Amino acid sequence: MKLKRFEEIIGFTILGFSAIIVILILGTIIVNIISYGSNAISWEFISDFPKDGMTKGGILPTIMGTIFVTIITTLFSIPIGVSAAIYLSEYAKEGMLTRIIRAAIRNLAGVPSIVYGLFGVAIFVQGLGFGSSVLSSGLTLGLLTLPWIIATSEEALKTVPHSYREGSLALGATKWQSIRSNVLPYALPGILTGSILGLSRAAGETAPILFTGVVFFVPGLPDSVFDQFMAMPYHLYILSTQHHAIEQVRSLAYGTALVLITLILIMNFTAIFIRFKLRKKFQM
Protein backbone atom coordinates (compact mmCIF):
# COMPACT_ATOMS: atom_id res chain seq x y z
CA MET A 1 0.00 0.00 0.00
CA LYS A 2 2.90 2.30 0.81
CA LEU A 3 4.34 1.54 -2.63
CA LYS A 4 1.10 2.67 -4.27
CA ARG A 5 1.24 5.96 -2.43
CA PHE A 6 4.87 6.38 -3.45
CA GLU A 7 3.98 5.71 -7.07
CA GLU A 8 1.25 8.30 -6.90
CA ILE A 9 3.55 10.99 -5.55
CA ILE A 10 6.21 10.31 -8.20
CA GLY A 11 3.60 10.29 -10.96
CA PHE A 12 2.00 13.56 -9.95
CA THR A 13 5.42 15.17 -9.57
CA ILE A 14 6.33 14.22 -13.13
CA LEU A 15 3.04 15.65 -14.39
CA GLY A 16 3.67 18.83 -12.44
CA PHE A 17 7.13 19.08 -13.97
CA SER A 18 5.80 18.88 -17.51
CA ALA A 19 3.43 21.76 -16.76
CA ILE A 20 6.32 23.73 -15.26
CA ILE A 21 8.48 23.12 -18.35
CA VAL A 22 5.71 24.43 -20.61
CA ILE A 23 5.38 27.55 -18.45
CA LEU A 24 9.17 27.96 -18.49
CA ILE A 25 9.20 27.79 -22.29
CA LEU A 26 6.65 30.58 -22.49
CA GLY A 27 8.47 32.50 -19.75
CA THR A 28 11.81 32.24 -21.56
CA ILE A 29 10.27 33.52 -24.78
CA ILE A 30 8.54 36.48 -23.16
CA VAL A 31 11.36 37.45 -20.78
CA ASN A 32 14.04 37.16 -23.44
CA ILE A 33 12.15 39.31 -25.94
CA ILE A 34 11.14 41.91 -23.36
CA SER A 35 14.54 42.24 -21.67
CA TYR A 36 16.53 42.62 -24.89
CA GLY A 37 13.79 44.27 -26.90
CA SER A 38 13.01 47.05 -24.47
CA ASN A 39 16.48 48.57 -25.05
CA ALA A 40 15.60 49.10 -28.68
CA ILE A 41 12.21 50.62 -28.02
CA SER A 42 11.85 54.36 -28.10
CA TRP A 43 9.30 56.78 -29.46
CA GLU A 44 11.49 57.16 -32.52
CA PHE A 45 11.52 53.38 -33.05
CA ILE A 46 7.76 53.12 -33.43
CA SER A 47 7.14 56.47 -35.12
CA ASP A 48 9.95 56.80 -37.64
CA PHE A 49 11.00 55.34 -40.97
CA PRO A 50 14.10 53.10 -41.26
CA LYS A 51 17.37 54.90 -41.95
CA ASP A 52 20.91 54.15 -43.14
CA GLY A 53 20.23 50.95 -45.10
CA MET A 54 17.79 49.69 -42.44
CA THR A 55 20.44 49.73 -39.70
CA LYS A 56 18.93 52.66 -37.78
CA GLY A 57 15.67 54.49 -37.33
CA GLY A 58 12.21 53.11 -36.70
CA ILE A 59 9.81 50.50 -37.97
CA LEU A 60 6.71 52.62 -38.51
CA PRO A 61 6.02 51.35 -42.05
CA THR A 62 6.11 47.72 -40.85
CA ILE A 63 3.62 48.46 -38.06
CA MET A 64 1.32 50.28 -40.47
CA GLY A 65 1.72 47.51 -43.05
CA THR A 66 0.76 44.81 -40.55
CA ILE A 67 -2.26 46.84 -39.44
CA PHE A 68 -3.27 47.58 -43.05
CA VAL A 69 -3.09 43.94 -44.14
CA THR A 70 -4.95 42.80 -41.02
CA ILE A 71 -7.78 45.24 -41.82
CA ILE A 72 -8.18 43.64 -45.26
CA THR A 73 -8.09 40.20 -43.65
CA THR A 74 -10.84 41.32 -41.26
CA LEU A 75 -13.02 42.79 -44.01
CA PHE A 76 -12.79 39.54 -45.95
CA SER A 77 -12.93 36.85 -43.31
CA ILE A 78 -15.44 38.23 -40.76
CA PRO A 79 -18.47 38.70 -43.07
CA ILE A 80 -17.98 35.35 -44.81
CA GLY A 81 -16.94 33.52 -41.64
CA VAL A 82 -19.81 34.78 -39.50
CA SER A 83 -22.32 34.16 -42.32
CA ALA A 84 -21.06 30.61 -42.68
CA ALA A 85 -21.40 30.15 -38.92
CA ILE A 86 -24.96 31.51 -39.04
CA TYR A 87 -25.76 29.07 -41.84
CA LEU A 88 -24.37 26.13 -39.88
CA SER A 89 -25.96 27.03 -36.59
CA GLU A 90 -29.32 28.47 -37.70
CA TYR A 91 -30.21 27.14 -41.14
CA ALA A 92 -28.39 23.90 -41.88
CA LYS A 93 -30.12 20.61 -41.24
CA GLU A 94 -28.00 17.74 -40.03
CA GLY A 95 -27.19 15.70 -43.09
CA MET A 96 -24.58 14.68 -45.59
CA LEU A 97 -23.89 18.23 -46.85
CA THR A 98 -23.54 19.71 -43.38
CA ARG A 99 -21.19 16.93 -42.39
CA ILE A 100 -19.05 17.58 -45.46
CA ILE A 101 -19.00 21.32 -44.71
CA ARG A 102 -17.82 20.68 -41.16
CA ALA A 103 -15.16 18.23 -42.34
CA ALA A 104 -13.98 20.80 -44.91
CA ILE A 105 -13.68 23.46 -42.20
CA ARG A 106 -11.66 21.19 -39.94
CA ASN A 107 -9.39 20.17 -42.79
CA LEU A 108 -8.91 23.77 -43.95
CA ALA A 109 -7.71 24.59 -40.45
CA GLY A 110 -4.99 21.98 -40.91
CA VAL A 111 -3.75 23.16 -44.30
CA PRO A 112 -0.16 24.44 -43.89
CA SER A 113 0.16 28.22 -44.07
CA ILE A 114 2.74 28.00 -46.85
CA VAL A 115 0.14 26.14 -48.97
CA TYR A 116 -2.21 29.10 -48.50
CA GLY A 117 0.73 31.16 -49.74
CA LEU A 118 1.00 29.02 -52.88
CA PHE A 119 -2.75 29.37 -53.41
CA GLY A 120 -2.50 33.13 -52.95
CA VAL A 121 0.26 33.36 -55.56
CA ALA A 122 -1.63 31.26 -58.10
CA ILE A 123 -5.08 32.80 -57.54
CA PHE A 124 -4.75 36.37 -56.27
CA VAL A 125 -1.33 37.47 -57.52
CA GLN A 126 -1.45 35.78 -60.93
CA GLY A 127 -4.96 34.46 -61.61
CA LEU A 128 -6.98 37.53 -60.63
CA GLY A 129 -4.14 39.90 -61.45
CA PHE A 130 -4.00 41.69 -58.09
CA GLY A 131 -0.22 41.42 -58.30
CA SER A 132 2.07 41.39 -55.33
CA SER A 133 0.00 43.66 -53.09
CA VAL A 134 -1.63 44.33 -49.72
CA LEU A 135 -4.87 43.06 -51.25
CA SER A 136 -3.41 39.68 -52.29
CA SER A 137 -1.78 39.21 -48.90
CA GLY A 138 -4.88 40.29 -47.00
CA LEU A 139 -7.09 37.88 -48.95
CA THR A 140 -4.61 35.02 -48.49
CA LEU A 141 -4.55 35.63 -44.75
CA GLY A 142 -8.34 35.92 -44.86
CA LEU A 143 -8.64 32.41 -46.29
CA LEU A 144 -6.29 31.13 -43.60
CA THR A 145 -8.34 32.75 -40.82
CA LEU A 146 -11.73 31.74 -42.20
CA PRO A 147 -11.99 28.23 -40.66
CA TRP A 148 -11.07 29.66 -37.27
CA ILE A 149 -13.70 32.44 -37.49
CA ILE A 150 -16.39 29.99 -38.61
CA ALA A 151 -15.66 27.52 -35.82
CA THR A 152 -15.53 30.06 -32.99
CA SER A 153 -18.55 32.02 -34.25
CA GLU A 154 -20.62 28.87 -34.52
CA GLU A 155 -19.69 27.99 -30.96
CA ALA A 156 -20.81 31.46 -29.84
CA LEU A 157 -24.13 31.15 -31.70
CA LYS A 158 -24.76 27.75 -30.14
CA THR A 159 -24.58 29.18 -26.62
CA VAL A 160 -27.62 31.42 -27.26
CA PRO A 161 -30.60 29.60 -25.70
CA HIS A 162 -33.25 28.21 -28.05
CA SER A 163 -36.02 30.06 -26.24
CA TYR A 164 -34.64 33.39 -27.51
CA ARG A 165 -35.28 32.32 -31.09
CA GLU A 166 -38.62 30.72 -30.33
CA GLY A 167 -39.91 33.79 -28.47
CA SER A 168 -39.24 35.97 -31.45
CA LEU A 169 -40.65 33.50 -33.97
CA ALA A 170 -43.80 33.16 -31.87
CA LEU A 171 -44.35 36.90 -32.11
CA GLY A 172 -44.45 36.57 -35.88
CA ALA A 173 -40.91 37.62 -36.72
CA THR A 174 -39.30 35.95 -39.71
CA LYS A 175 -36.28 33.74 -39.27
CA TRP A 176 -33.80 36.41 -40.32
CA GLN A 177 -35.50 39.01 -38.08
CA SER A 178 -35.17 36.71 -35.07
CA ILE A 179 -31.55 35.96 -35.85
CA ARG A 180 -30.77 39.64 -36.21
CA SER A 181 -32.58 40.87 -33.14
CA ASN A 182 -32.55 37.90 -30.77
CA VAL A 183 -29.54 35.77 -31.60
CA LEU A 184 -26.70 37.87 -33.02
CA PRO A 185 -26.61 40.50 -30.23
CA TYR A 186 -26.18 37.78 -27.61
CA ALA A 187 -23.59 35.87 -29.62
CA LEU A 188 -21.65 39.03 -30.48
CA PRO A 189 -19.14 39.01 -27.56
CA GLY A 190 -18.31 35.37 -28.28
CA ILE A 191 -17.95 36.04 -32.00
CA LEU A 192 -15.75 39.03 -31.21
CA THR A 193 -13.51 37.00 -28.88
CA GLY A 194 -12.97 34.27 -31.45
CA SER A 195 -12.44 36.71 -34.29
CA ILE A 196 -9.86 38.77 -32.44
CA LEU A 197 -7.93 35.62 -31.53
CA GLY A 198 -8.04 34.46 -35.15
CA LEU A 199 -6.93 37.84 -36.48
CA SER A 200 -4.08 38.04 -33.97
CA ARG A 201 -2.70 34.84 -35.47
CA ALA A 202 -3.10 36.22 -38.99
CA ALA A 203 -1.20 39.36 -37.99
CA GLY A 204 1.79 37.29 -36.90
CA GLU A 205 1.88 35.01 -39.95
CA THR A 206 4.77 35.22 -42.37
CA ALA A 207 4.58 32.30 -44.79
CA PRO A 208 1.30 33.32 -46.51
CA ILE A 209 2.45 36.87 -47.21
CA LEU A 210 5.99 35.89 -48.26
CA PHE A 211 5.16 35.85 -51.98
CA THR A 212 1.87 37.67 -52.11
CA GLY A 213 2.88 41.24 -51.33
CA VAL A 214 5.32 41.81 -48.51
CA VAL A 215 8.73 43.36 -49.20
CA PHE A 216 11.67 44.26 -46.99
CA PHE A 217 11.68 47.88 -48.04
CA VAL A 218 9.39 50.28 -49.84
CA PRO A 219 9.70 54.02 -49.50
CA GLY A 220 6.63 55.49 -47.83
CA LEU A 221 3.41 53.85 -46.74
CA PRO A 222 1.14 52.01 -49.19
CA ASP A 223 -1.28 54.38 -50.95
CA SER A 224 -3.67 51.78 -52.28
CA VAL A 225 -4.51 48.13 -51.78
CA PHE A 226 -2.50 47.34 -54.92
CA ASP A 227 0.79 48.51 -53.39
CA GLN A 228 3.43 46.29 -51.86
CA PHE A 229 3.94 46.71 -48.15
CA MET A 230 6.29 46.12 -45.24
CA ALA A 231 5.19 43.98 -42.28
CA MET A 232 6.60 43.22 -38.85
CA PRO A 233 6.87 39.42 -39.12
CA TYR A 234 8.68 39.59 -42.45
CA HIS A 235 10.88 42.43 -41.21
CA LEU A 236 11.95 40.29 -38.26
CA TYR A 237 12.61 37.34 -40.56
CA ILE A 238 14.92 39.33 -42.84
CA LEU A 239 16.66 41.18 -40.00
CA SER A 240 17.48 37.91 -38.28
CA THR A 241 18.47 35.80 -41.29
CA GLN A 242 19.34 37.76 -44.41
CA HIS A 243 20.45 41.26 -43.52
CA HIS A 244 23.95 42.26 -44.68
CA ALA A 245 24.85 43.38 -41.15
CA ILE A 246 23.07 40.81 -39.00
CA GLU A 247 24.97 41.51 -35.78
CA GLN A 248 24.53 45.24 -36.15
CA VAL A 249 20.76 45.05 -36.54
CA ARG A 250 20.21 42.51 -33.75
CA SER A 251 18.74 45.13 -31.44
CA LEU A 252 16.38 46.28 -34.22
CA ALA A 253 15.29 42.66 -34.63
CA TYR A 254 14.63 42.39 -30.90
CA GLY A 255 12.71 45.65 -30.96
CA THR A 256 10.59 44.46 -33.89
CA ALA A 257 9.89 41.16 -32.11
CA LEU A 258 8.81 43.04 -28.99
CA VAL A 259 6.46 45.38 -30.86
CA LEU A 260 4.98 42.42 -32.77
CA ILE A 261 4.46 40.38 -29.61
CA THR A 262 2.99 43.40 -27.82
CA LEU A 263 0.46 43.95 -30.60
CA ILE A 264 -0.52 40.27 -30.52
CA LEU A 265 -0.70 40.11 -26.74
CA ILE A 266 -2.88 43.23 -26.66
CA MET A 267 -5.26 41.54 -29.11
CA ASN A 268 -5.25 38.35 -27.02
CA PHE A 269 -5.82 40.12 -23.71
CA THR A 270 -8.69 42.07 -25.27
CA ALA A 271 -10.23 38.78 -26.34
CA ILE A 272 -9.67 37.16 -22.94
CA PHE A 273 -11.15 40.24 -21.26
CA ILE A 274 -14.28 40.15 -23.43
CA ARG A 275 -14.70 36.45 -22.64
CA PHE A 276 -14.30 37.12 -18.93
CA LYS A 277 -16.97 39.86 -19.07
CA LEU A 278 -19.21 37.56 -21.06
CA ARG A 279 -18.90 34.76 -18.54
CA LYS A 280 -19.86 37.13 -15.74
CA LYS A 281 -22.90 38.32 -17.67
CA PHE A 282 -24.12 34.79 -18.26
CA GLN A 283 -23.63 33.88 -14.62
CA MET A 284 -25.99 36.70 -13.63
Next chain:
Amino acid sequence: MKLKRFKEKTIHFLFFLAGISAIIILLGIFSMLLFNGIKTFKDVSILNFFFSTVWNPSAYHEPSYGILSMLVSTFMVILGSMVIAVPLGIGTAVYITEVAGTRTQEILKPFIEILAAIPSVVIGFLGIIFVGPLIAGIFNLSNGLNAVNGSILLAVMSLPTIISISEDAIRAVPKEYKEASYALGANRWTTLIRVIIPAAISGIVAAIMLGTGRALGETMTVLMVTGNAPAMPHSFFDSIRTMTATIAIELGEVPYGTTHYYAIFAVGTILFLMSLSVNIIAELVTAKYRTQRT
Protein backbone atom coordinates in the same frame (compact mmCIF):
# COMPACT_ATOMS: atom_id res chain seq x y z
CA MET B 1 -45.90 39.39 -47.81
CA LYS B 2 -44.46 37.93 -51.00
CA LEU B 3 -41.62 40.41 -50.90
CA LYS B 4 -40.86 39.39 -47.36
CA ARG B 5 -40.68 35.75 -48.34
CA PHE B 6 -38.45 36.58 -51.26
CA LYS B 7 -36.15 38.51 -48.93
CA GLU B 8 -36.00 35.60 -46.48
CA LYS B 9 -35.19 33.19 -49.29
CA THR B 10 -32.43 35.44 -50.60
CA ILE B 11 -30.90 35.76 -47.16
CA HIS B 12 -31.07 32.00 -46.66
CA PHE B 13 -29.34 31.50 -49.99
CA LEU B 14 -26.56 33.97 -49.16
CA PHE B 15 -25.86 32.24 -45.87
CA PHE B 16 -25.85 28.93 -47.71
CA LEU B 17 -23.22 30.27 -50.12
CA ALA B 18 -21.04 31.36 -47.20
CA GLY B 19 -21.62 27.96 -45.63
CA ILE B 20 -20.34 26.01 -48.59
CA SER B 21 -17.39 28.39 -49.05
CA ALA B 22 -15.22 26.08 -46.96
CA ILE B 23 -15.82 23.20 -49.39
CA ILE B 24 -15.16 25.46 -52.38
CA ILE B 25 -11.90 26.77 -50.90
CA LEU B 26 -10.64 23.33 -49.95
CA LEU B 27 -11.42 21.95 -53.41
CA GLY B 28 -10.00 25.14 -54.94
CA ILE B 29 -6.70 24.74 -53.12
CA PHE B 30 -6.44 21.09 -54.05
CA SER B 31 -7.27 21.51 -57.72
CA MET B 32 -4.97 24.52 -58.05
CA LEU B 33 -2.08 22.56 -56.54
CA LEU B 34 -2.79 19.52 -58.66
CA PHE B 35 -3.32 21.52 -61.86
CA ASN B 36 0.07 23.22 -61.51
CA GLY B 37 1.91 20.39 -59.82
CA ILE B 38 1.02 17.73 -62.38
CA LYS B 39 2.78 19.67 -65.14
CA THR B 40 6.08 18.82 -63.47
CA PHE B 41 5.77 15.30 -64.76
CA LYS B 42 5.98 16.38 -68.39
CA ASP B 43 9.70 16.80 -67.81
CA VAL B 44 10.42 14.77 -64.71
CA SER B 45 9.72 11.09 -64.22
CA ILE B 46 7.54 10.24 -61.23
CA LEU B 47 10.13 7.72 -60.09
CA ASN B 48 12.87 10.33 -60.07
CA PHE B 49 10.66 12.84 -58.32
CA PHE B 50 9.95 10.56 -55.39
CA PHE B 51 13.14 8.50 -55.17
CA SER B 52 15.98 10.76 -56.20
CA THR B 53 17.78 12.46 -53.35
CA VAL B 54 19.07 15.30 -55.50
CA TRP B 55 17.03 18.47 -55.63
CA ASN B 56 18.87 20.91 -57.84
CA PRO B 57 16.39 22.67 -60.11
CA SER B 58 18.74 25.48 -61.08
CA ALA B 59 21.56 23.25 -62.35
CA TYR B 60 22.56 24.53 -65.78
CA HIS B 61 22.96 21.20 -67.59
CA GLU B 62 20.77 18.69 -65.90
CA PRO B 63 18.40 20.10 -63.34
CA SER B 64 17.07 17.41 -61.04
CA TYR B 65 13.90 17.29 -59.02
CA GLY B 66 14.15 14.60 -56.37
CA ILE B 67 12.24 15.20 -53.16
CA LEU B 68 13.46 12.23 -51.13
CA SER B 69 15.91 14.28 -49.03
CA MET B 70 13.17 16.79 -48.22
CA LEU B 71 10.77 14.02 -47.28
CA VAL B 72 13.34 12.46 -44.96
CA SER B 73 14.18 15.88 -43.47
CA THR B 74 10.51 16.62 -42.88
CA PHE B 75 9.96 13.26 -41.20
CA MET B 76 13.05 13.78 -39.06
CA VAL B 77 11.92 17.06 -37.55
CA ILE B 78 8.38 15.76 -37.07
CA LEU B 79 9.73 12.72 -35.23
CA GLY B 80 12.12 14.83 -33.17
CA SER B 81 9.45 17.35 -32.24
CA MET B 82 6.95 14.67 -31.26
CA VAL B 83 9.48 12.90 -29.03
CA ILE B 84 9.62 16.15 -27.06
CA ALA B 85 6.08 17.47 -27.40
CA VAL B 86 4.00 14.32 -26.89
CA PRO B 87 5.10 13.43 -23.32
CA LEU B 88 5.31 17.09 -22.34
CA GLY B 89 1.96 17.99 -23.88
CA ILE B 90 0.02 15.02 -22.55
CA GLY B 91 1.65 15.41 -19.13
CA THR B 92 0.61 19.05 -19.00
CA ALA B 93 -2.92 18.28 -20.19
CA VAL B 94 -3.32 15.59 -17.52
CA TYR B 95 -1.89 17.93 -14.90
CA ILE B 96 -4.30 20.72 -15.84
CA THR B 97 -7.39 18.52 -15.89
CA GLU B 98 -6.74 15.98 -13.15
CA VAL B 99 -4.17 17.34 -10.71
CA ALA B 100 -4.34 21.13 -10.64
CA GLY B 101 -6.95 22.96 -8.60
CA THR B 102 -9.49 25.26 -10.22
CA ARG B 103 -7.37 28.33 -9.51
CA THR B 104 -4.23 26.87 -11.12
CA GLN B 105 -6.37 25.79 -14.08
CA GLU B 106 -7.68 29.33 -14.52
CA ILE B 107 -4.10 30.62 -14.61
CA LEU B 108 -2.65 27.88 -16.82
CA LYS B 109 -5.26 28.02 -19.57
CA PRO B 110 -4.51 31.59 -20.73
CA PHE B 111 -0.80 30.73 -20.60
CA ILE B 112 -1.31 27.95 -23.13
CA GLU B 113 -3.42 30.27 -25.28
CA ILE B 114 -0.68 32.90 -25.24
CA LEU B 115 1.93 30.30 -26.18
CA ALA B 116 -0.30 29.38 -29.13
CA ALA B 117 -0.49 33.03 -30.15
CA ILE B 118 3.26 33.68 -30.34
CA PRO B 119 4.11 34.08 -34.04
CA SER B 120 6.31 31.38 -35.55
CA VAL B 121 8.78 33.99 -36.76
CA VAL B 122 9.41 35.11 -33.18
CA ILE B 123 10.03 31.52 -32.09
CA GLY B 124 12.34 31.10 -35.08
CA PHE B 125 14.21 34.24 -34.06
CA LEU B 126 14.77 32.85 -30.57
CA GLY B 127 15.86 29.59 -32.18
CA ILE B 128 18.64 31.49 -33.92
CA ILE B 129 19.85 33.59 -31.00
CA PHE B 130 19.01 31.39 -28.01
CA VAL B 131 18.50 27.70 -28.84
CA GLY B 132 21.16 27.60 -31.59
CA PRO B 133 24.14 28.77 -29.47
CA LEU B 134 22.90 26.52 -26.65
CA ILE B 135 22.97 23.42 -28.88
CA ALA B 136 26.32 24.43 -30.38
CA GLY B 137 27.74 24.84 -26.89
CA ILE B 138 26.41 21.59 -25.44
CA PHE B 139 27.36 19.36 -28.36
CA ASN B 140 30.47 21.28 -29.34
CA LEU B 141 29.35 22.14 -32.87
CA SER B 142 30.33 25.08 -35.06
CA ASN B 143 26.71 26.23 -35.17
CA GLY B 144 23.33 25.13 -33.85
CA LEU B 145 21.38 25.38 -37.09
CA ASN B 146 20.32 21.75 -37.53
CA ALA B 147 17.52 19.22 -37.15
CA VAL B 148 17.76 19.24 -33.34
CA ASN B 149 17.05 22.96 -33.24
CA GLY B 150 14.18 22.53 -35.71
CA SER B 151 12.72 19.70 -33.62
CA ILE B 152 12.82 21.76 -30.42
CA LEU B 153 11.10 24.74 -32.04
CA LEU B 154 8.47 22.59 -33.74
CA ALA B 155 7.79 20.96 -30.37
CA VAL B 156 7.10 24.42 -28.96
CA MET B 157 4.82 25.21 -31.90
CA SER B 158 2.80 22.02 -31.57
CA LEU B 159 2.55 21.93 -27.77
CA PRO B 160 -0.54 24.18 -27.50
CA THR B 161 -2.43 22.00 -30.01
CA ILE B 162 -1.52 18.77 -28.23
CA ILE B 163 -2.31 20.19 -24.80
CA SER B 164 -5.68 21.73 -25.59
CA ILE B 165 -7.03 18.77 -27.56
CA SER B 166 -5.82 16.15 -25.04
CA GLU B 167 -7.38 18.31 -22.35
CA ASP B 168 -10.76 18.20 -24.07
CA ALA B 169 -10.45 14.44 -24.47
CA ILE B 170 -9.65 13.88 -20.80
CA ARG B 171 -12.43 16.22 -19.71
CA ALA B 172 -14.91 14.28 -21.84
CA VAL B 173 -14.38 11.08 -19.81
CA PRO B 174 -17.60 10.57 -17.81
CA LYS B 175 -17.31 11.26 -14.09
CA GLU B 176 -18.85 7.85 -13.30
CA TYR B 177 -15.72 6.09 -14.60
CA LYS B 178 -13.62 7.87 -12.04
CA GLU B 179 -16.12 7.39 -9.25
CA ALA B 180 -16.43 3.68 -9.97
CA SER B 181 -12.67 3.32 -9.81
CA TYR B 182 -12.46 5.18 -6.50
CA ALA B 183 -15.31 3.07 -5.14
CA LEU B 184 -13.26 -0.04 -5.92
CA GLY B 185 -10.47 1.36 -3.76
CA ALA B 186 -8.09 2.59 -6.47
CA ASN B 187 -6.10 5.71 -5.67
CA ARG B 188 -5.96 8.78 -7.90
CA TRP B 189 -2.82 7.69 -9.77
CA THR B 190 -4.08 4.19 -10.56
CA THR B 191 -7.42 5.68 -11.64
CA LEU B 192 -5.61 8.09 -13.91
CA ILE B 193 -3.37 5.49 -15.54
CA ARG B 194 -5.80 2.57 -15.69
CA VAL B 195 -9.14 4.30 -16.22
CA ILE B 196 -9.06 7.91 -17.35
CA ILE B 197 -6.21 7.83 -19.87
CA PRO B 198 -7.38 4.56 -21.52
CA ALA B 199 -10.88 6.06 -21.78
CA ALA B 200 -9.51 9.22 -23.40
CA ILE B 201 -6.92 7.49 -25.58
CA SER B 202 -8.58 8.09 -28.95
CA GLY B 203 -8.86 11.81 -28.20
CA ILE B 204 -5.23 11.86 -27.16
CA VAL B 205 -4.23 10.08 -30.37
CA ALA B 206 -6.20 12.70 -32.32
CA ALA B 207 -4.30 15.41 -30.41
CA ILE B 208 -0.99 13.82 -31.38
CA MET B 209 -2.07 13.62 -35.02
CA LEU B 210 -3.10 17.28 -35.08
CA GLY B 211 0.18 18.22 -33.38
CA THR B 212 1.98 16.26 -36.10
CA GLY B 213 0.01 18.19 -38.68
CA ARG B 214 1.11 21.44 -37.08
CA ALA B 215 4.78 20.37 -37.16
CA LEU B 216 4.42 19.13 -40.74
CA GLY B 217 3.06 22.43 -42.04
CA GLU B 218 5.17 24.83 -40.00
CA THR B 219 7.36 26.91 -42.27
CA MET B 220 9.09 29.88 -40.68
CA THR B 221 10.66 28.18 -37.67
CA VAL B 222 12.28 25.38 -39.69
CA LEU B 223 13.25 27.81 -42.41
CA MET B 224 15.10 29.97 -39.90
CA VAL B 225 16.90 27.37 -37.77
CA THR B 226 17.66 24.22 -39.75
CA GLY B 227 20.37 25.60 -42.03
CA ASN B 228 18.49 24.56 -45.20
CA ALA B 229 21.15 22.40 -46.85
CA PRO B 230 19.32 20.55 -49.63
CA ALA B 231 21.06 17.21 -49.12
CA MET B 232 20.25 13.87 -47.56
CA PRO B 233 20.71 14.24 -43.80
CA HIS B 234 22.65 11.57 -41.89
CA SER B 235 22.06 12.65 -38.33
CA PHE B 236 20.04 15.07 -36.24
CA PHE B 237 23.08 17.34 -36.11
CA ASP B 238 23.04 17.82 -39.87
CA SER B 239 21.60 20.83 -41.56
CA ILE B 240 18.31 19.85 -43.18
CA ARG B 241 15.74 21.35 -45.49
CA THR B 242 12.05 20.47 -45.18
CA MET B 243 9.37 20.63 -47.86
CA THR B 244 7.87 23.81 -46.42
CA ALA B 245 11.28 25.52 -46.30
CA THR B 246 11.98 24.54 -49.91
CA ILE B 247 8.75 26.16 -51.05
CA ALA B 248 9.50 29.28 -49.00
CA ILE B 249 13.05 29.59 -50.30
CA GLU B 250 12.41 28.96 -53.97
CA LEU B 251 8.98 30.32 -54.83
CA GLY B 252 10.25 33.91 -54.69
CA GLU B 253 12.96 33.52 -57.28
CA VAL B 254 11.43 31.08 -59.74
CA PRO B 255 10.17 32.29 -63.13
CA TYR B 256 6.45 31.72 -63.71
CA GLY B 257 5.52 28.68 -65.79
CA THR B 258 8.86 26.84 -65.72
CA THR B 259 9.33 23.21 -64.68
CA HIS B 260 10.86 24.49 -61.46
CA TYR B 261 7.72 26.56 -60.78
CA TYR B 262 5.50 23.53 -61.31
CA ALA B 263 7.81 21.33 -59.21
CA ILE B 264 7.29 23.68 -56.27
CA PHE B 265 3.55 23.21 -56.64
CA ALA B 266 4.11 19.45 -56.83
CA VAL B 267 5.93 19.65 -53.48
CA GLY B 268 2.97 21.71 -52.22
CA THR B 269 0.57 19.02 -53.44
CA ILE B 270 2.44 16.32 -51.53
CA LEU B 271 2.50 18.53 -48.45
CA PHE B 272 -1.23 19.20 -48.77
CA LEU B 273 -2.06 15.50 -49.18
CA MET B 274 0.09 14.61 -46.17
CA SER B 275 -1.57 17.17 -43.92
CA LEU B 276 -4.98 16.12 -45.21
CA SER B 277 -4.22 12.47 -44.34
CA VAL B 278 -3.04 13.42 -40.87
CA ASN B 279 -6.27 15.37 -40.33
CA ILE B 280 -8.45 12.61 -41.68
CA ILE B 281 -6.79 10.06 -39.39
CA ALA B 282 -7.46 12.41 -36.47
CA GLU B 283 -11.10 12.69 -37.60
CA LEU B 284 -11.55 8.94 -37.89
CA VAL B 285 -10.07 8.36 -34.46
CA THR B 286 -12.31 11.04 -32.94
CA ALA B 287 -15.37 9.66 -34.73
CA LYS B 288 -14.67 6.24 -33.31
CA TYR B 289 -14.40 7.73 -29.87
CA ARG B 290 -17.73 9.52 -30.24
CA THR B 291 -19.54 6.33 -31.19
CA GLN B 292 -17.96 4.48 -28.28
CA ARG B 293 -19.33 7.10 -25.93
CA THR B 294 -22.92 6.96 -27.11
